[in-house]
Amino acid sequence: GDPEAPVQAVDAMNKLFGAHPGFRANHAKGVVAEGSFKASPEAAALSKAAIFSGAEIPVIVRFSDATGVPNIPDGSANANPHGVAIKYRLPGGDETDMVINSLKFFPVANVEDFRDLLVALGDSPPGAPKPTKFEQFAVAHPSVAAAGATAKTPASFADEEYFGIDAFVLVNKAGAKQAVRYQLKPAKLVHLDSAEAAKKAPDFLIDELSERLAKGPATFRLQAQLASPQDQTKDPSKPWPDDRKIVDLGVLTLDKVSPDSLAAQKGLSFTPGRIIDGIELSDDPLVESRDAAYAVSVSRRNP
Numbered sequence: 001g002d003p004e005a006p007v008q009a010v011d012a013m014n015k016l017f018g019a020h021p022g023f024r025a026n027h028a029k030g031v032v033a034e035g036s037f038k039a040s041p042e043a044a045a046l047s048k049a050a051i052f053s054g055a056e057i058p059v060i061v062r063f064s065d066a067t068g069v070p071n072i073p074d075g076s077a078n079a080n081p082h083g084v085a086i087k088y089r090l091p092g093g094d095e096t097d098m099v100i101n102s103l104k105f106f107p108v109a110n111v112e113d114f115r116d117l118l119v120a121l122g123d124s125p126p127g128a129p130k131p132t133k134f135e136q137f138a139v140a141h142p143s144v145a146a147a148g149a150t151a152k153t154p155a156s157f158a159d160e161e162y163f164g165i166d167a168f169v170l171v172n173k174a175g176a177k178q179a180v181r182y183q184l185k186p187a188k189l190v191h192l193d194s195a196e197a198a199k200k201a202p203d204f205l206i207d208e209l210s211e212r213l214a215k216g217p218a219t220f221r222l223q224a225q226l227a228s229p230q231d232q233t234k235d236p237s238k239p240w241p242d243d244r245k246i247v248d249l250g251v252l253t254l255d256k257v258s259p260d261s262l263a264a265q266k267g268l269s270f271t272p273g274r275i276i277d278g279i280e281l282s283d284d285p286l287v288e289s290r291d292a293a294y295a296v297s298v299s300r301r302n303p
């Protein structure tokens, strides 16, 4: 890979979305909630990681809209895919993160192509001559349109399903390894059509989460889609077949929105490759590239 590509990807985000000091280069608008995770017995059979022990683990969760625009309307098509970042806080101070979104697979295979996609978008403003740079990129990379079509506006951050996209390898006590992709499934999945989404108030997703959690907790099931031995793990733009086994790893419960969510999100950083014993990286190169890019964004938003 190109060692400069993660920095160039963040540069391209800053150019495309404009300068918004103090905010994330992507997924700038979000809301922070608090809750816990309790693993199933099946999770402990797949991984010796402490988050899968079955003990109740406190979590901090940040839901977000796509783009680096901090006031993007939640119902805008550009706010897709919505994201969720989960930080598991282990006794003793260790942390591990999952940073996932509502696309079923990524538009491109690696950070070099993602940088080029972002640059092409930046070079395709309204009124740009046709075919635009973005249209040319999309023709050459059919997974861009295919991936984009998988993300819709949810009725609530808690009524959406989220996909890990990148493959990780779970390791159990006996040393057995299994490649997985995480999925986070709501109690019910509710999407809006684009006309309904466009009519919603600009902050409807953020506001609804506080209102909902004030009435009672929201739950999700964390699942692992298991790779079959013949499945590739290195290309996050290629989903595995839908008939691959799905194992319930446990229940994520959200209790409340953090009292000062805006301050909380500034102080938080989620890192896709922040893993613990019992979870390993796969040969998917995107995770390490993402770690490098997120670190650049974190340092720019905390100068």
Ligand code: HEM
Residues within 6 Å of the ligand: 006, 009, 010, 023, 024, 025, 026, 027, 030, 062, 063, 064, 082, 083, 084, 085, 099, 100, 101, 106, 110, 111, 114, 163, 164, 165, 166, 236, 268, 269, 270, 286, 289, 290, 293, 294, 297, 298, 301
């Ligand atoms: C090469 C590919 C990617 C690049 C360069 C990239 C870059 C970034 C950057 C720079 C941030 C802001 C980080 C911060 O300031 O804390 C971010 C946030 C985020 N990204 Fe990515 N990303 C990539 C792929 C993905 C993928 C595959 C997913 C989902 C599976 C994803 C989901 C998210 C989410 C949910 C956030 C918000 C995290 C938070 O709430 O703090 N990204 N991304």
